[in-house]
């Protein structure tokens with residue numbers, strides 16, 4: 001059944017998107033990717049996301065998702081759209097509203113006249129608890145658009161990705177980890193490869209909104225300690241107090257709304273729990289050990 005379906009993957013140059021492209025292909029889909037830079041598809045992605053090979057994709061559509069006039073024909077023959085387009089690192093000087101909301105809105109608008117049957121969108125776990133943040137507002141505006149679209153939709157709500165855990169290993173290797181707040185908030189991060197499988201199950205399943213975390217629930221402090229254990233160095237953690245981090249966010253926000261909004265999200269994530277149902281299988285220990293051992297696919 002799946003092999004007769006064509007999926008459009010938007011966000012395919014990103015951490016989750018690269019795993020998603022491979023997973024859709026492995027599940028027998030015809031895969032079209034939207035990218036603004038084809039070359040970057042075939043390079044390894046951020047934080048150990050795999051390079052996509054030419055065998056992973058059936059066709060590549062080069063266009064600017066922010067410019068609908070470059071997207072003519074994008075949805076031709078497409079049954080399913082998967083989008084993990086959003087800002088997780090600031091590259092273009094754009095706001096969450098401009099990228100996470102407006103770019104996804106552009107895609108949704110193109111679906112309606114094209115007969116796309118289902119749209120799978122990646123938002124975030126626990127959004128309802130942090131609706132004061134620009135990133136959450138943008139994500140949830142996309143969810144609201146989908147609800148009103150009349151199109152079938154699915155929402156994946158992941159906890160933090162292992163991409164962020166690689167940063168802990170880098171700090172441990174250098175001998176000191178920096179942590180915003182006391183690090184006692186709980187999280188259950190998930191591997192991008194496992195999350196991509198959840199995305200496909202969600203795309204094919206009946207559950208409308210699916211939360212997804214990894215197999216381990218731990219505090220940020222425990223995760224940092226694990227990273228030191230993996231690299232075989234003594235635990236050295238420097239805490240950046242929340243008041244100082246909040247002060248920095250305010251200062252950054254005065255210089256740049258875009259960087260300020262991203263910094264506010266990062267700081268807020270340092271004080272709230274981010275735990276979801278255990279849908280991922282890869283333990284953080286296994287991932288960090290493989291990463292430290294130089295495994296190309298940790």
Ligand SMILES: NC(=O)c1ccc[n+]([C@@H]2O[C@H](COP(=O)([O-])OP(=O)(O)OC[C@H]3O[C@@H](n4cnc5c(N)ncnc54)[C@H](OP(=O)(O)O)[C@@H]3O)[C@@H](O)[C@H]2O)c1
Pocket residue numbers: 010011012013014015016017036037040046064065066084085086087088089091092094099100103122123124125157158159160161163164
């Ligand atoms: N990281 C986490 O822990 C986490 C947790 C829950 C939910 N999420 C959400 O999951 C989604 C995917 O995360 P990720 O880590 O895979 O993100 P990522 O690695 O930064 O990838 C984001 C994708 O969006 C595209 N994009 C960003 N700005 C764009 C622009 N101006 N024009 C066109 N394309 C643009 C990127 O394309 P280029 O490569 O061309 O820039 C890339 O393909 C995000 O919406 C994020 O908020 C993340």
